[in-house]
Amino acid sequence: xxxxxxxxxxxxxxxxxxxxxxxxxxxxxxxxxxxxxxxxxxxxxxxxxxxxxxxxxxxxxxxxxxxxxxxxxxxxxxxxxxxxxxxxxxxxxxxxxxxxxxxxxxxxxxxxxxxxxx
Amino acid sequence: xxxxxxxxxxxxxxxxxxxxxxxxxxxxxxxxxxxxxxxxxxxxxxxxxxxxxxxxxxxxxxxxxxxxxxxxxxxxxxxxxxxxxxxxxxxxxxxxxxxxxxxxxxxxxxx
Numbered sequence: 273x274x275x276x277x278x279x280x281x282x283x284x285x286x287x288x289x290x291x292x293x294x295x296x297x298x299x300x301x302x303x304x305x306x307x308x309x310x311x312x313x314x315x316x317x318x319x320x321x322x323x324x325x326x327x328x329x330x331x332x333x334x335x336x337x338x339x340x341x342x343x344x345x346x347x348x349x350x351x352x353x354x355x356x357x358x359x360x361x362x363x364x365x366x367x368x369x370x371x372x373x374x375x376x377x378x379x380x381x382x383x384x385x386x387x388x389x390x
Numbered sequence: 391x392x393x394x395x396x397x398x399x400x401x402x403x404x405x406x407x408x409x410x411x412x413x414x415x416x417x418x419x420x421x422x423x424x425x426x427x428x429x430x431x432x433x434x435x436x437x438x439x440x441x442x443x444x445x446x447x448x449x450x451x452x453x454x455x456x457x458x459x460x461x462x463x464x465x466x467x468x469x470x471x472x473x474x475x476x477x478x479x480x481x482x483x484x485x486x487x488x489x490x491x492x493x494x495x496x497x498x499x500x501x
Contacts, residue, residue: 336435367433378424
């Protein structure tokens with residue numbers, strides 16, 4: 273299947289700092305990417321839809337000014353957690369849909385980024 | 391997108407077939423059934439999807455009932471590496487394309 277990478281795989285930061293997470297589709301182009309957050313022992317929660325060349329669409333309850341999303345190219349989306357606090361500690365996962373595949377398409381997920389805010 | 395119902399957990403012996411059920415009684419005609427799995431501390435992995443016909447690939451088989459209100463994912467010869475949380479998602483291919491995850495089934499393969 274297609275490959276989606278994330279960088280970094282884990283990060284530890286101090287409270288109040290900002291952290292940028294990159295999501296790349298390595299062998300296909302994706303006009304749309306998605307960002308999820310997962311707390312321990314819980315399911316994935318969709319945070320936002322990242323659209324290439326336009327503003328992201330955020331799910332209800334997700335602060336767009338805190339979680340900045342940029343989708344500057346067909347293979348890269350970034351999520352910046354601004355002024356991070358301990359409650360932002362979570363597993364952040366991105367996905368991208370390979371629109372060139374068969375009808376219905378599959379979404380491919382990155383390996384995730386574990387953020388720990390001290 | 392229609393809601394799905396899955397058992398919270400299942401066990402299966404290594405080497406046996408693992409059959410994971412999913413109910414999606416409110417599925418509409420243009421919604422596909424997708425299966426993903428998530429091994430601990432990793433991103434979800436796509437397994438298979440289908441509309442109304444049964445599907446098979448190198449990982450699994452997907453059996454969809456004729457009325458499309460339920461489906462079963464079959465792992466024909468389960469191994470210890472198949473231990474994961476399995477998510478059944480019903481999803482339109484048009485529109486927002488976002489996947490909404492439920493709680494899934496935690497499948498444990500026992501030696």
